[in-house]
Amino acid sequence: xxxxxxxxxxxxxxxxxxxxxxxxxxxxxxxxxxxxxxxxxxxxxxxxxxxxxxxxxxxxxxxxxxxxxxxxxxxxxxxxxxxxxxxxxxxxxxxxxxxxxxxxxxxxxxxxxxxxxxxxxxxxxxxxxxxxxxxxxxxxxxxxxxxxxxxxxxxxxxxxxxxxxx
Numbered sequence: 517x518x519x520x521x522x523x524x525x526x527x528x529x530x531x532x533x534x535x536x537x538x539x540x541x542x543x544x545x546x547x548x549x550x551x552x553x554x555x556x557x558x559x560x561x562x563x564x565x566x567x568x569x570x571x572x573x574x575x576x577x578x579x580x581x582x583x584x585x586x587x588x589x590x591x592x593x594x595x596x597x598x599x600x601x602x603x604x605x606x607x608x609x610x611x612x613x614x615x616x617x618x619x620x621x622x623x624x625x626x627x628x629x630x631x632x633x634x635x636x637x638x639x640x641x642x643x644x645x646x647x648x649x650x651x652x653x654x655x656x657x658x659x660x661x662x663x664x665x666x667x668x669x670x671x672x673x674x675x676x677x678x679x680x681x682x
Contacts, residue, residue, distance in 0.1 A: 543616055544650050547589060548657035554581050555658045582658055586651065589613070590643045617642050 555578060562574050587593045591610065617639035621631060631642045 543620075543646075544653060547585065547650070547654055551582070551585055551654050551658040552660060554585070555661060559661060578658055582655060585654060585658075586647055589647050591638055591640055613643070614638060617646070620646070 558574065558577050558581065562577060584593070588609070591613065593606065593610075614637060618637060621628070621639055621642055624631070631639065634640060
């Protein structure tokens with residue numbers, strides 16, 4: 517699949533280096549650190565690139581990176597990565613995430629039946645539930661910067677004129 521330029525350089529270094537043996541406990545921290553690092557890199561370069569991409573909004577850029585991180589965690593990322601000595605960084609990351617979610621699955625007590633039926637042990641349902649339970653923390657990590665304190669991320673919709681609806 518073709519990837520937008522922003523996805524080619526998504527900073528997910530923390531997620532790429534996750535140790536699978538302890539990661540079930542550290543996954544949220546590592547994903548949040550990756551999100552914050554991504555935001556810092558976007559903030560640093562946004563003003564420079566805004567000159568050539570008029571109308572580019574930092575909020576939009578952050579929201580798209582948030583969606584990309586969610587796709588990666590949930591196993592729905594379409595970008596396959598650049599080949600480096602046989603295996604792409606993306607393939608390695610996906611392999612690590614599968615192992616992490618397998619470890620989480622193995623420790624589940626009463627909820628295992630909810631996640632049965634995953635033929636390839638991708639744990640897509642578990643990954644989706646994990647993302648839904650933790651996405652607010654990842655968003656906070658992504659937007660945790662003094663430069664972003666006055667930004668309004670959500671505009672008014674038909675149902676909510678105050679700009680808080682999502």
